[in-house]
Amino acid sequence: MRKTLAILAFLPLAVAVPATAEAAPALRWTSPCPDYGMTPSPTEGLECAKLQVPLDYADPGGRTIELTVSRKASTSPQRRGVLLMNPGGPGSPGLAMPAQLAQRQGQSGLLDSYDVIGFDPRGTVYSTPVTCDLSEEQRFILVGPYAEGPRDVAEKAAKSRVVAKHCAESKTADLLPQMTTANTARDMDRIRAALGERKISYYGVSYGSYLGAAYSALFPARTDRIVLDSLLGPDGLDVRAHQRFADGFDDRFGDFTAWAAARDDVYHLGRTQAEVTAKFLELVEKRPGIRSDTWGALYDDANFPGLAERWSAPAAKAQGGPLDGDNHAALQLQVLCNDSDWPENVHYYQKAVERARVTHPMFGPAAANITPCAFWPVERREPPVRIHDRGPSNILLVQNLRDPATPLVGAREMRSALGARAKFVTVDAGGHGVFTKENACGNDFVVRYLRDGVLPAADSHCPAQLPK
Numbered sequence: 001m002r003k004t005l006a007i008l009a010f011l012p013l014a015v016a017v018p019a020t021a022e023a024a025p026a027l028r029w030t031s032p033c034p035d036y037g038m039t040p041s042p043t044e045g046l047e048c049a050k051l052q053v054p055l056d057y058a059d060p061g062g063r064t065i066e067l068t069v070s071r072k073a074s075t076s077p078q079r080r081g082v083l084l085m086n087p088g089g090p091g092s093p094g095l096a097m098p099a100q101l102a103q104r105q106g107q108s109g110l111l112d113s114y115d116v117i118g119f120d121p122r123g124t125v126y127s128t129p130v131t132c133d134l135s136e137e138q139r140f141i142l143v144g145p146y147a148e149g150p151r152d153v154a155e156k157a158a159k160s161r162v163v164a165k166h167c168a169e170s171k172t173a174d175l176l177p178q179m180t181t182a183n184t185a186r187d188m189d190r191i192r193a194a195l196g197e198r199k200i201s202y203y204g205v206s207y208g209s210y211l212g213a214a215y216s217a218l219f220p221a222r223t224d225r226i227v228l229d230s231l232l233g234p235d236g237l238d239v240r241a242h243q244r245f246a247d248g249f250d251d252r253f254g255d256f257t258a259w260a261a262a263r264d265d266v267y268h269l270g271r272t273q274a275e276v277t278a279k280f281l282e283l284v285e286k287r288p289g290i291r292s293d294t295w296g297a298l299y300d301d302a303n304f305p306g307l308a309e310r311w312s313a314p315a316a317k318a319q320g321g322p323l324d325g326d327n328h329a330a331l332q333l334q335v336l337c338n339d340s341d342w343p344e345n346v347h348y349y350q351k352a353v354e355r356a357r358v359t360h361p362m363f364g365p366a367a368a369n370i371t372p373c374a375f376w377p378v379e380r381r382e383p384p385v386r387i388h389d390r391g392p393s394n395i396l397l398v399q400n401l402r403d404p405a406t407p408l409v410g411a412r413e414m415r416s417a418l419g420a421r422a423k424f425v426t427v428d429a430g431g432h433g434v435f436t437k438e439n440a441c442g443n444d445f446v447v448r449y450l451r452d453g454v455l456p457a458a459d460s461h462c463p464a465q466l467p468k
Contacts, residue, residue: 027051027194033070033095034126042096046070046118053122053190055178058381065128065175069119069191072098076112081224082197083114083450084188086121088206088230090181090237091332093125094118104436108447114201122187123179123331130175132167132330139329142336143245144292144366146284150350153370157346160372167333168377177378179334181236182385185215192222201450205229205433206406209397210236213387213414216421220391225450227396229434230403233410234387234417238340241410243352245295245367246360248404252298253277253362255402255430259304260311267308283311291366298404299432337373339384344374389419396449396456397422398442402430415459423456428464439465 027049034048035041048071052064085097098116110116120127132138141163147153167176188211192200201224204212209228214236216223232241257273257280270276283290290311297307343349349370356364395418399411408426415424427434427442434442441462448454 025051025194026196027069029071034068036093036096036125043070043099045102046072046095046099048095051191051194053187055175056381057183057186065122067119067122067128067187067191068095068126069117069194070095070098071118072102072111072116074112074115078112079115080113081115081199081201082117082192082195083110083201083203084117084119084191085202086119086204086208086211088204088208089124089328089332090121090184090207090211090335091124091328091330092207093120095120095126101436105447109451110447113451115195117191117195117200119187119191121184121331123175123327123334125327128175129327130172130179130330130334131170131326132163132333133170134163134166134326134329138163138166139326140292142329142332142371143242143295144369146288146291146363146366147353147369148365149353153350153353154346157349157370157374160370161375163333163372164337164375164377167330167372170330172330176334177338177381179331180338180381181211181214181335182218182339182382184211184335185218185385188215189219189222198222199224201225203227203229203435203446203450205435207232207237209406209414213395213418214385216391216395217385217387223392223394225396225453226394227398227435227446227450228414229398229446230406230432231397231399231411231414232406233413236339236384237336239342241406242371243356243364243368244407244410245405246356246362246364247409248407249295249298249363249367250360251402251407252404252430253294255301256294256298256304256307259301260308263308267312269308269311279311291363295363295366295404298430301431301438333372337371337376338378338380340373341380342371342373342376346370346374349374387414387417389417389421391421393421393455395422396445397424398427398434398446399424400427400429400431400434400442403432404430405432424459425456425462426460427462429462441465 029047029049031047033043033046051067054060055063055065087094095118097118123130199222202212210232212228257276260269260276264271269279297303352368353365356368425445427439429439435446
């Protein structure tokens with residue numbers, strides 16, 4: 001997940017879907033990999049291959065789409081297998097992840113243990129991309145704006161109808177019904193087969209945690225070592241998870257107010273956390289977009305200086321990255337709206353907003369506002385993947401206590417759903433993502449499991465790491 005997210009409402013249709021696909025062809029690796037039009041290339045040092053997979057797994061002999069897969073191959077005799085990675089979203093491309101792991105954990109031994117595999121999920125950039133032909137404003141429709149009352153929800157509903165119609169009429173509308181978490185998990189199994197591996201290890205963060213849980217539910221016997229970071233609940237990004245962005249904002253906001261108060265001589269936002277909070281409430285009266293801007297910046301402590309400057313300078317605003325375009329927003333909409341049943345009644349969201357104004361006034365009415373999923377143009381083809389506790393005990397869950405996007409309340413539900421299959425490590429830290437961040441204890445749990453197979457004997461906790 002990034003700063004845009006969402007979900008929907010249709011009766012499930014029973015569909016018979018093949019459980020696997022062992023006949024995948026071998027991959028032909030070439031270099032250089034696609035670079036997303038970025039300099040320097042984020043995929044430098046990797047090799048890539050193409051793989052054809054069924055568009056519809058209920059019709060495995062029918063139309064195919066193309067996946068692009070990346071690899072950083074191990075040259076060590078200690079190689080264990082393959083480590084497949086996913087960055088979340090949905091809608092986020094993943095080809096660069098092996099290079100990013102090499103940059104951040106090159107000395108950890110993980111690159112000896114695995115061929116590290118990235119991929120652009122179906123519908124993303126270099127894997128038969130989808131579009132909804134969205135304007136820049138429409139690309140950020142999933143979260144917010146902060147609704148002051150029923151009229152604001154009705155206004156957002158009108159805009160959401162237009163976005164859903166754009167998706168239904170886009171040039172890739174025929175692909176739209178097949179953009180689901182279940183199909184992406186099946187694609188992962190096709191990648192496994194094409195690599196010639198009996199099992200895969202996996203690391204997924206944010207929405208990638210739910211994707212990994214779905215793969216582990218569909219193909220439990222084909223999982224080796226699984227790490228799920230920054231956890232959604234077992235129902236994925238449904239309407240409840242969307243509303244929980246408000247919990248995440250509340251959990252995390254104090255980290256920023258403490259940081260800003262300690263730097264009042266620099267940013268002049270307040271000498272205490274209460275004064276910084278009062279400054280925020282003053283700002284949102286003048287600049288309503290500051291709520292969503294602040295929520296997005298809470299993902300990482302590294303964003304705090306830029307956020308403080310934007311609070312101080314009315315003309316400053318957050319800038320989107322080179323991949324925050326129509327494709328990212330379109331696939332995010334399509335996966336989330338296809339995956340889950342979202343309420344279709346505008347009145348439901350008006351009531352949800354009124355509740356949120358009482359329970360989570362800081363961000364709740366933005367998280368509870370309506371989305372295009374309420375007007376989605378297709379019915380779901382199958383029920384969502386049911387996350388369960390049947391299978392090997394080989395899943396490590398890692399979670400910051402104060403995550404703005406995947407808050408602790410959902411993570412605990414995922415832990416409960418996985419039962420004896422998982423061990424759960426909480427980290428006394430804020431922000432989105434545990435692995436490769438500052439907390440050495442959290443990183444160590446992940447590395448020791450992926451590299452050495454060491455799972456904690458019981459659920460564990462990492463204390464806060466003091467600043468250096």
